[in-house]
Amino acid sequence: MMKAIVLSGGFATRLRPISYALPKLLFPVAGKPMIYWTLDLLQESGVDQVVLAVNYLADSLRAVVGQKYKGIRINYSLEDEPLGTGGPIKLAARMLKPKETFIAMNGDIITDIDLNKMIRNHKRSKAVVTDALHEVRDPSRFGVVKLDPAGRIQRFVEKPTLREAPSRLVNAGIYLIEPTMLNMIPSGRKVSLEREIFPILAKRGRLFGFPFKGQWFDIGNLADYRKANFALLRGHAPKRDLQRRGTRFKQPVFLGEQTKTETAATVGPNALVGRNCVIRRGAHVVDSILFDRVTIGERSIVSGAIIASSVLVGKNVRIEPGTIISPNVKISDGIRIGKDAIIHPYKEITANVRPRANVM
Incomplete structure (x- = not known):
């Protein structure tokens, strides 16, 4: 069985x-939570032990994921x-104490890569490290490689x-x-x-690449x-019976468990609604x-x-495209929130919010 380390720290500054x-x-x-996409991939590939390398908000992650997931034993390494x-x-x-090849991966990627095929290529090449590679239109945000005909990485250029x-x-x-x-x-430094x-x-010829599509x-x-959610909604979101009297659904739609929709509500197209939500009478949720x-x-x-957890939106509220609403926000009746507005956690909104405002 394989072992894996999942890089799960970082401050996620660009998701603030x-x-x-x-x-x-x-x-x-x-x-499902982002980390479960990674753990599902590892479980399907035969991994039986994972160490999550954590720092920021580590206790929150540990409280949800726990010590076991679908037969995988999970430990936490705190920076x-x-x-x-x-x-x-x-x-x-x-903590992992690997004696043979192990997997290390970022926790914030979602992929259908064939890890078993990658492992076979790795063993055949006698690489010290094999790096999975994906082709993109604009590589300037990433580490970019040049391969030789044998699959060795000759150059590695960061961003x-x-x-x-x-x-x-x-x-x-x-x-x-x-x-x-x-x-x-x-040891002991960044x-x-x-x-x-x-x-x-790469200079030693021991760094190989594994290009994959998909x-x-x-x-x-x-x-x-947002892009990942809507792409996965079209192809991978769990299918549930959405025939509810009085609610109009325009596919694609995902509704979480214990979510309620009332008469004359409209949900979709392109709506992902989490667990234990309520869409009241006549409300409309689209592209959200x-x-x-x-x-x-x-x-409303x-x-x-994008509306985070435990948000209460009152009656006759209008929330325009590009708005980001953080957890534990309360929005009073009749409020209009303009395009691309950002609302920070634990705010109570009692007046209209202008476009591109940053409510802190």
């Missing part, structure tokens, strides 16, 4: 203000301070300009690692795999988050993502918004 109150890996994606991409692997390996990029194959955030690589990572370790392995979402910001325990009041309209 929602991430002030909720760890990134607990953001719901098409019906006292951020250690980059290499440091957490070194630290977590003390190049389009002109400087040696290819459109980018680091997909999934690695197969031999335990000997751990000796290359200094270490970048991409800038400090991979270039050395699904791959790197959820780095709220635009990525609602986390758990959200209530939308009578005749929510269009193109």
Whole structure:
């Protein structure tokens, strides 16, 4: 059986203000927390032990995920301070104690990669590290590689300009690692795999790439988050019976467990609604993502918004596209929230919010 380390820390600054109150890996994606997409992939690939490398809001993540998931034993490796991409692997390996090839991956990616095929390629190549690679249109946000005909990574360029990029194959955030690589990572300080370790392995001819096609979402910001949710809604969200008397559903729609919709409500198209939500009489939710325990009041309209958990929206409220509403917000009756407004956690909104406002 395989072992894995999942990089689960980071402050998720580009997912603020929602991430002030909720760890990134607990953001719901098409019906389940982001981390469960990763754990499901690992479980289906034969992994039986995972160490989650955590720091920011670690207790919240531990409270939800626990010590066991679908037969996978889960441990937690806590960083006292951020250690980059290499440091957490070194630290977590003390708990994992790998004696053979192990997996390390970012927790904020969703993919259908064939890990077993990647493992076979890794063993055949005798690589120290194999890096999963995915082709993208714009590689400037990622680590970009140049491969030789044998699949060795010749160059690894971190976040190049389009002109400087040696290819459109980018680091997909999934690695197969031999335990000997751990000796290359200094202890007790921040270490970048991409800038400090991979270039050395590339010079030695021991860093290989595994290009793959198919699904791959790197959820780095709220635009990525929205894109992943709606793509997965169309293809992967759980199918549930949505025939409810008096409610109009326009597919695609996902409703979480124990969510209620009332007469004359309209949900969809492109609506993901979490668990224990309430959509009141005459309300309309379209092109939006609602986390758990959200209530939308009578005749309120929510269009193109992301609304985090435990938000109460009153009657006759209008929420316009691009709005981000953080957890534990209360919006009074009759309020209009303009396009691209951002509302921070624990706010009570009693007056209209202008477009692009940042309510702190």
